[in-house]
Amino acid sequence: MDFFAQQDQSRTRSLYLTFLFILAVIFVAVAVFFAVQLAFYLSMDKLSISRNGFKWFDAQMFLLVTFVAVGIITVGSLFKMLQLKKGGSYVAEHLGGRRVNRLSADKDEKRLLNVVEEMAIASGVPVPQVYLMTEEEGINAFAAGYTPGDAAIAVTRGCLSTLNREQLQGVIAHEFSHILNGDMRLNIRLIGFLYGIMVIAIVGRSVLWSSRRSGSKKGGGQTALLALALVVIGYVGQLFGRIIQSAVSRQREFLADASAVQFTRNPGGIAGALKIIGGFSKGSRIESPNAHEASHLFFGTAIRSLFATHPPLDERIRRIEPGYSSRVNESESLSETVPGGRFDSSVSMMAADSGEARQYIGHMTPRHVDYSSQLLSALPGKIRDELDDLLGATAIVCGLLLDSDLKERDRQIKVLKKTAPVEVVRQTLILEKEIRSLKPVFYLPVLELAIPTLRGMSAAQVAGLKRYIQVLVEADGKLTLFEFVLEKIVTHQLGMVYSHSKRQTIVKRMDLLLPQMVNLLSVLAKSGNKDIQEAEKAFKAGFEQLRSAGVTRKESMSETVSFKEVDVALNRLALAAPSIKRVIFDACCACVLFDTKVSIPEAELLRATASVMDIPVPPFLFHPIKS
Numbered sequence: 001m002d003f004f005a006q007q008d009q010s011r012t013r014s015l016y017l018t019f020l021f022i023l024a025v026i027f028v029a030v031a032v033f034f035a036v037q038l039a040f041y042l043s044m045d046k047l048s049i050s051r052n053g054f055k056w057f058d059a060q061m062f063l064l065v066t067f068v069a070v071g072i073i074t075v076g077s078l079f080k081m082l083q084l085k086k087g088g089s090y091v092a093e094h095l096g097g098r099r100v101n102r103l104s105a106d107k108d109e110k111r112l113l114n115v116v117e118e119m120a121i122a123s124g125v126p127v128p129q130v131y132l133m134t135e136e137e138g139i140n141a142f143a144a145g146y147t148p149g150d151a152a153i154a155v156t157r158g159c160l161s162t163l164n165r166e167q168l169q170g171v172i173a174h175e176f177s178h179i180l181n182g183d184m185r186l187n188i189r190l191i192g193f194l195y196g197i198m199v200i201a202i203v204g205r206s207v208l209w210s211s212r213r214s215g216s217k218k219g220g221g222q223t224a225l226l227a228l229a230l231v232v233i234g235y236v237g238q239l240f241g242r243i244i245q246s247a248v249s250r251q252r253e254f255l256a257d258a259s260a261v262q263f264t265r266n267p268g269g270i271a272g273a274l275k276i277i278g279g280f281s282k283g284s285r286i287e288s289p290n291a292h293e294a295s296h297l298f299f300g301t302a303i304r305s306l307f308a309t310h311p312p313l314d315e316r317i318r319r320i321e322p323g324y325s326s327r328v329n330e331s332e333s334l335s336e337t338v339p340g341g342r343f344d345s346s347v348s349m350m351a352a353d354s355g356e357a358r359q360y361i362g363h364m365t366p367r368h369v370d371y372s373s374q375l376l377s378a379l380p381g382k383i384r385d386e387l388d389d390l391l392g393a394t395a396i397v398c399g400l401l402l403d404s405d406l407k408e409r410d411r412q413i414k415v416l417k418k419t420a421p422v423e424v425v426r427q428t429l430i431l432e433k434e435i436r437s438l439k440p441v442f443y444l445p446v447l448e449l450a451i452p453t454l455r456g457m458s459a460a461q462v463a464g465l466k467r468y469i470q471v472l473v474e475a476d477g478k479l480t481l482f483e484f485v486l487e488k489i490v491t492h493q494l495g496m497v498y499s500h501s502k503r504q505t506i507v508k509r510m511d512l513l514l515p516q517m518v519n520l521l522s523v524l525a526k527s528g529n530k531d532i533q534e535a536e537k538a539f540k541a542g543f544e545q546l547r548s549a550g551v552t553r554k555e556s557m558s559e560t561v562s563f564k565e566v567d568v569a570l571n572r573l574a575l576a577a578p579s580i581k582r583v584i585f586d587a588c589c590a591c592v593l594f595d596t597k598v599s600i601p602e603a604e605l606l607r608a609t610a611s612v613m614d615i616p617v618p619p620f621l622f623h624p625i626k627s
Contacts, residue, residue: 024240077196088145088152097131102388121372124616138282142297143175170269177259194241201234249296265366343378347624352593393453395427399435401472510549516569522558542591
């Protein structure tokens with residue numbers, strides 16, 4: 001599975017979806033026109049019709065009715081999409097989900113959070129918000145959002161209470177495939193499109209209800225008939241929507257099933273979940289009244305429909321287990337298997353392979369899943385507990401920025417006391433020793449685990465956190481690359497929740513991004529090489545990768561690059577088309593890994609830089625170099 005190719009295909013599927021939506025709108029508009037004409041025809045007396053005749057197609061009337069119908073559909077779609085701008089959390093709450101409290105003592109909820117965090121760290125994507133659909137007894141789940149940064153994963157109560165850990169992991173891995181493959185953006189747009197079509201039926205029901213309440217006989221029959229026709233047209237439009245949902249999602253479900261097996265190397269997990277759904281009295285049914293507009297999001301068939309959004313369970317299982325021949329009504333063992341293994345945090349240097357680093361972009365393996373499970377188990381308990389608390393997560397972010405030099409650290413604490421509430425300062429000091437004992441391999445995962453908790457902040461609290469970070473970074477008069485990347489990740493991830501900027505133009509030519517690439521490669525080359533000649537070699541190794549994107553001119557490493565310039569560069573590079581982002585990351589890999597070895601801080605810095613550009617990179621699992 002190629003991450004960048006999947007992103008390109010996702011854009012192509014979006015165009016296909018738009019084309020199907022336009023066809024559906026045309027059909028609905030034409031149907032509304034003839035419904036209006038029929039209402040006019042029935043309102044005329046027979047004598048008038050026999051004298052003057054009746055013109056079934058009137059160009060002016062057609063344009064007027066079409067304009068109104070298309071306007072209603074467009075306004076409905078835009079209204080829904082405006083609501084959906086809030087991201088995956090809105091979808092989860094709209095379908096009856098409640099956010100799982102990270103401090104929950106419920107063992108099933110803690111298991112769910114652990115599996116989601118495990119998958120997020122293994123895949124290199126931000127940890128999604130986790131929701132539980134408490135009133136849903138069917139076995140189902142979904143992932144929703146525009147980007148990995150605003151994604152939410154929701155599971156039903158039936159899913160959580162019925163499946164064992166391996167089966168739950170298979171379901172969650174399936175949903176992470178949708179996140180990594182770019183399916184979420186397509187799926188959430190489809191919700192907006194379908195709602196616009198359904199507005200016609202809503203208008204019809206409103207008119208029908210009004211005509212009944214008015215009780216007026218004059219013209220009442222024709223009005224009721226028109227309203228009924230609009231309702232029928234709306235539901236026929238919904239049928240078209242079901243066809244679109246089916247066309248868009250069925251093949252994606254097969255791909256997500258296959259990816260789940262790849263991620264976990266455990267076909268029995270997801271296959272077992274599908275078998276249990278087949279033999280479960282509630283199946284995967286969703287009772288929420290809003291399920292019809294989001295049925296294509298779910299792991300299993302959420303509603304009954306003439307055009308199924310998901311392939312049959314038997315077929316899905318046979319693709320996972322080719323030898324499977326039974327019907328899906330057998331029960332599975334509910335034995336628990338908790339991953340084990342010991343995490344080695346003492347590794348400081350690894351033998352680097354840039355080809356392997358590029359191979360796993362947007363793709364995790366069972367080794368990555370095992371690694372993330374072991375890392376979570378090795379995380380100090382006090383840090384782990386504090387990450388689930390808003391005050392604790394804030395203090396940990398501040399603690400990661402404290403300088404190892406005691407004089408600089410004292411200066412930072414002094415300015416923090418002037419800016420932050422006393423409880424933030426106190427908690428930072430309480431956790432300082434634990435944070436200082438963390439090895440560099442934990443820095444990025446700890447920050448990733450803090451983000452979901454920090455998303456629970458109000459806009460004012462987020463602004464406060466940004467001020468704390470700023471004063472800590474500026475206290476010593478210098479800015480390290482780690483400090484810059486930490487600030488950038490927090491700003492980037494929380495910005496997805498609290499600010500929704502206008503869509504910007506995608507950059508499809510590498511030459512338009514050349515100044516930004518020179519600045520980024522210069523910083524990466526110098527960060528890993530104190531010797532200027534070695535840094536220049538690293539820069540050249542990275543810049544050489546740009547040739548594949550048509551870059552012919554030569555550039556030299558910049559002597560000085562400000563962090564403001566790096567910030568501008570990352571923001572600009574994040575707008576690159578997927579095929580160009582591939583070249584960008586190849587160049588960054590070649591630059592950092594040019595000497596075939598990499599330190600843990602360098603590797604994590606490369607992953608963090610990619611994260612800011614929305615490129616999911618799993619942890620590097622190179623061979624350790626023993627000192």
